[in-house]
Amino acid sequence: MPAHHQSLTWSKNMSEHHKSQGKRLARRESALKKADPRLKIIAVVVWSFLLALTEQIGAAMAGLAGSVILAMISGLPAKDILKRLLTVNFFILFLWLVLPFSFSYPGEVMARLGPLEITRQGLRLTCLLTIKGNAVALGAIAFFGASSVFELTAAARRLGAPEKMTAIFVLMFRYVQVIGQECARLRLAMKARGFKPSMSMHSYRSYANLIGMILIRSLDRASRIHAAMRCRGYNGRFWLSGEFNFKKIDWALGSLMILLICGVLAFAFV
């Protein structure tokens, strides 16, 4: 049985808006979507480590170019990719607030910004981290954005990820949605009885009750799920289907990755 999951992406557990977006992302049949998920995992790990260890601006730029190529063949809409990159760059913004200045990175002073001194070494490091961060994130988005979570989990299991970890991951993913719906229903019920959030003790108490109720219900549900699993002979093995085979497209993708890696290494050492 092929591990072919319909229209499922990692954004599934987010809001409805994201959900429909995710469905749209995964439906496109790009080369990266069709590739063997095991290859995708290995490619992302190798690519990320390679870029993370890069110390030359040139090599990092080459890596970023490689990631852009991967993003282009991923078939994901540019708008969605940029949205995700924006989140990453929000964190990188904090680096720019601190790192280029002499108080955090002493060195040769290039310019002054009021009382602050910008150092050449600090600026270089910030640029390097920005490029590397974007390159790694873009590569991961390109590979994982075009896969279903369960496909990737099954592949990770096949690659030797611990059974417990994959089981926890699959169950979490399955029930985040169910618990989310429960939470939405409870909130709706609160609204239906005229609840308006405000800065009052009543509001805080109501929210505390809501959270408590969700925790209790989740605990109850967990024990019912466990009972249901035991009723079907559960004995610690968590089965994930998915036969993977290396296809032509995987050879092509593998070759492309080797080329990109060689490119980055060439910039790093030449």
Added chain:
Amino acid sequence: MPSSESLIALKNIDFSYPDGRRVFSDLNLIFRDGQKAGLAGLNGCGKTTLLSVIMGLLYPQRGEVEIFGRARREEKDFKEIRAQMGFVFQDANDQLFCPTVADDIAFGPLNLGASRKEADLIVEKTLALLRLEGFGPRVTYDLSGGEKKLVSIGTALALNPRLLILDEPTTSLDEKTVARLEQILNDCGLPYIIASHDRSFLARTTHLVWTMTEGRLVEG
């Protein structure tokens, strides 16, 4: 001699919850091979609790649980026979925990030692019985409520059980799905116990009905 082998026999069962609430006192039940039985009663009268006692998910304080002709007292006793009693939980979301329909139906058979190939065959056969051909790769949480219920019955049928036990199977199903459910129960040819407060559904699907009143079962 009984007319046919008793699959389940509960003898003088007492059960109370940890908070002291008494649910059964001196409850008796005999369920024989070939029977189609209903378990009726008001909300909260202990139908689910009774089914949990049968499945060995809860233990009575007194009395004997005998399943397939042997007394069952501890987890070890139940573990070997639980999968032979296809139990369908009230909430399909509790029963279906795998990514896809095929994964969920294959879960039981794989636990029981089937090879991947055999499990795939069972999945196909089960989906055919449910008339849900082609549903294998569907993601379970994208199914409608009715489809979820049918698939969760499929996960029980895939165990190749000696009987089925269904807890409130008609809850929040539309008439069309209820009709399909009746068809499946009729087609599977297994003896079953259905807990339900829906008397008319029980009248259509079962031959005898026990009613739970004051911690005991009364026929009719």
